[in-house]
Amino acid sequence: MDELINLKNVRKVYRMGDEKIVALNDINLTIYREEFVCLLGTSGSGKSTLLNLMAGLEKPTKGEIIIGKHHIEKMNEKQLAKFRQLHIGFVFQSYNLIPTLSALENVSLSLTFRGVPKKVREKMAKEMLVAVGLGNRLRHKPSEMSGGQQQRVSIARAFVGNPEIVFADEPTGNLDTKTTIEVMDLITDMAREHKQTLIIVTHDPEIAPYGDRIIHLRDGSIEKIVQNKKKEDYA
Amino acid sequence: MNRIDLIRMGLKNLWRRKLRTFLTILGVLIGTSSIIVMLSIGFGMQESYMGMLSRMGDLTTINVYKGYGGGYMDASSGRKSNEVKLNDEAIENFKNIPHVVAATPLVETWGMIVSGKNMAYVTLKGIDPNSMQHFEYKIAEGRLLEPGDNLAVVFGGGMRYNFYNERDLKRGIYTPPDVDLMNDRMVFTFDTSGGYPAMPGEQRPRYKEYNLKVVGVLQEGNWDTDYSVFMPIDTVQKMIKEKEKAENYPQQNKSKDNEYETALVKVDSIDHVEEVQQVITDSGYNAYSLSDSLKEMKKMSSTIQAVLGGIGAISLLVAAIGITNTMVMSIYERTKEIGIMKVIGASIRDIKRLFLFESALIGLLGGIFGIGMSFLLSFGLNHFGSGFFMNVGFEPGSKISIIPIWVVFAALAFSTFIGILSGYYPARRAMKLSAIEAIRTE
Numbered sequence A: 001m002d003e004l005i006n007l008k009n010v011r012k013v014y015r016m017g018d019e020k021i022v023a024l025n026d027i028n029l030t031i032y033r034e035e036f037v038c039l040l041g042t043s044g045s046g047k048s049t050l051l052n053l054m055a056g057l058e059k060p061t062k063g064e065i066i067i068g069k070h071h072i073e074k075m076n077e078k079q080l081a082k083f084r085q086l087h088i089g090f091v092f093q094s095y096n097l098i099p100t101l102s103a104l105e106n107v108s109l110s111l112t113f114r115g116v117p118k119k120v121r122e123k124m125a126k127e128m129l130v131a132v133g134l135g136n137r138l139r140h141k142p143s144e145m146s147g148g149q150q151q152r153v154s155i156a157r158a159f160v161g162n163p164e165i166v167f168a169d170e171p172t173g174n175l176d177t178k179t180t181i182e183v184m185d186l187i188t189d190m191a192r193e194h195k196q197t198l199i200i201v202t203h204d205p206e207i208a209p210y211g212d213r214i215i216h217l218r219d220g221s222i223e224k225i226v227q228n229k230k231k232e233d234y235a
Numbered sequence B: 001m002n003r004i005d006l007i008r009m010g011l012k013n014l015w016r017r018k019l020r021t022f023l024t025i026l027g028v029l030i031g032t033s034s035i036i037v038m039l040s041i042g043f044g045m046q047e048s049y050m051g052m053l054s055r056m057g058d059l060t061t062i063n064v065y066k067g068y069g070g071g072y073m074d075a076s077s078g079r080k081s082n083e084v085k086l087n088d089e090a091i092e093n094f095k096n097i098p099h100v101v102a103a104t105p106l107v108e109t110w111g112m113i114v115s116g117k118n119m120a121y122v123t124l125k126g127i128d129p130n131s132m133q134h135f136e137y138k139i140a141e142g143r144l145l146e147p148g149d150n151l152a153v154v155f156g157g158g159m160r161y162n163f164y165n166e167r168d169l170k171r172g173i174y175t176p177p178d179v180d181l182m183n184d185r186m187v188f189t190f191d192t193s194g195g196y197p198a199m200p201g202e203q204r205p206r207y208k209e210y211n212l213k214v215v216g217v218l219q220e221g222n223w224d225t226d227y228s229v230f231m232p233i234d235t236v237q238k239m240i241k242e243k244e245k246a247e248n249y250p251q252q253n254k255s256k257d258n259e260y261e262t263a264l265v266k267v268d269s270i271d272h273v274e275e276v277q278q279v280i281t282d283s284g285y286n287a288y289s290l291s292d293s294l295k296e297m298k299k300m301s302s303t304i305q306a307v308l309g310g311i312g313a314i315s316l317l318v319a320a321i322g323i324t325n326t327m328v329m330s331i332y333e334r335t336k337e338i339g340i341m342k343v344i345g346a347s348i349r350d351i352k353r354l355f356l357f358e359s360a361l362i363g364l365l366g367g368i369f370g371i372g373m374s375f376l377l378s379f380g381l382n383h384f385g386s387g388f389f390m391n392v393g394f395e396p397g398s399k400i401s402i403i404p405i406w407v408v409f410a411a412l413a414f415s416t417f418i419g420i421l422s423g424y425y426p427a428r429r430a431m432k433l434s435a436i437e438a439i440r441t442e
Ligand SMILES: Nc1ncnc2c1ncn2[C@@H]1O[C@H](COP(=O)(O)OP(=O)(O)OP(=O)(O)O)[C@@H](O)[C@H]1O
Pocket: A014, A015, A016, A021, A022, A023, A041, A042, A043, A044, A045, A046, A047, A048, A049, A050, A203
């Protein structure tokens, strides 16, 4: 049982003028290597905030976030960028592909920032797109693809660098039921195959059972944690 | 991100917004070319004045006069206490000043040259035949004075026109002089009566006549030498003594014999004239050189150039604001894209480099096309604008607009620098953009 992410007394407060919004309050949480965690909760419960904190996209107001041996909350912009580049993949609800780039270019972009040469990164990106079933859409722009296809491209982008952790914020939020199942199967299969840790945010109770563990959030606090599978099964 | 990807990505981004990129580049083009053309007119003006000055004489020659200025009057002797003598020793000292190539005393006297039926009033200039070759006397025919010459003369290029036929003139006819400076017999005399019979009772000095041996004629077109006649200084001094004797002029103080009124000092290059001139004036002499006027003219033309360049600079400033505007707009449009890039691992340095590269490229391209444009405009000015510019002090036939090669490189560097500078603020904004907020914008 290998601890990967540790949150200690994490608090996040947004200030809107004089008003304070407590998005997360005293979160203590451990996520294990190769675990698949679902963050479940109603709108505004703080799911996205928690995910963004763990991905180093936002800084906590208080508390510690430790990934591996790194204190995320103490890193500067430069270190965070490097850290994301090497260890983290991200899937968004709204795909967030760059509209002017083709599927292949979108997927290889993150490798570009790592300094991977063009030939190598295009080969890697192509393999990834084939793996998500888009081998015949390499040159398509996002606007020339369906929502499900775009989300597959963004999944390919998240996994192409073989990151340790993949974060997904409502990856199926914009998709119909059938496509939702396809996309969820794809993400979980990929993560399992490459022994990656997967953290998915959702408000859909139908999706939650995919997770090894379901963390219920309410008003910025952990309400309960449901163990779907025995820890020993994946540890 | 490696460099080649950065360039590829930057080019792609600019190409994506072709029209706007083109218009921004056009702004830089106009800015750069207006600066270059304005400066080039300044350079043209400078060149034109230089040409004019060099026709007025030699720019690297300093005229030295006996010092009368400065110092206190010594009541007992009636001489200035620190008056310096312009004698052979002083000339030798001038020769030892660094960058001085040659120095010669200059003795002048006036008289008349008669050649057959023609005659001319002339200024005889006696100089050191050893040093004549070092001064910029451009020979057209024959040779310059050499050591050992005695009654040898070198005519200025315009001397031909100085001769006239006295007898014809008296009858009211002017015939163009028909003298062969090199081969005709030339006789010099201090007698300037031109052959008129003496008035009754008038006592005329009996001057000697000197048979001159013409060894050379200088090129025409130098206002300083055109109407002079050069002879070895020893000969001229001897002639002056003989003249004074003929006129019963009181014998001069022996000690002053060796002093000159004027000397010429030749400097190795125009850049050192001021320095040498300073040394000479510091030791108590008066000195004048054409580079004094050159200095004045340079001051004036650099003022003009600054004004012209300033006008050009305003348009480049407008262009720089244009670049900033374009890049800021591009950030607004690409906010989300920048957010995405940051989330998937672009470092802030990558973002900064990308934006700076794009704006630098706009600057560089604007600079390149601006230079092309400047050469076209410069060509146009030189070929079609001369009528207008002749009226504002340009010499006929000189170029109005000159673009030195260093200006081309300076313009490229400058426009690229302006591009980077204009892109700096937008780049910082892009860097500081919060990834998560950027990604939320639609
Ligand atoms: N940038 C922000 N500034 C101010 N308040 C914020 C900001 N981001 C989030 N919040 C507040 O924090 C709380 C939690 O927001 P969060 O986005 O984490 O909710 P969520 O659980 O992801 O909801 P949803 O399911 O609708 O996406 C909300 O009350 C929200 O208004």
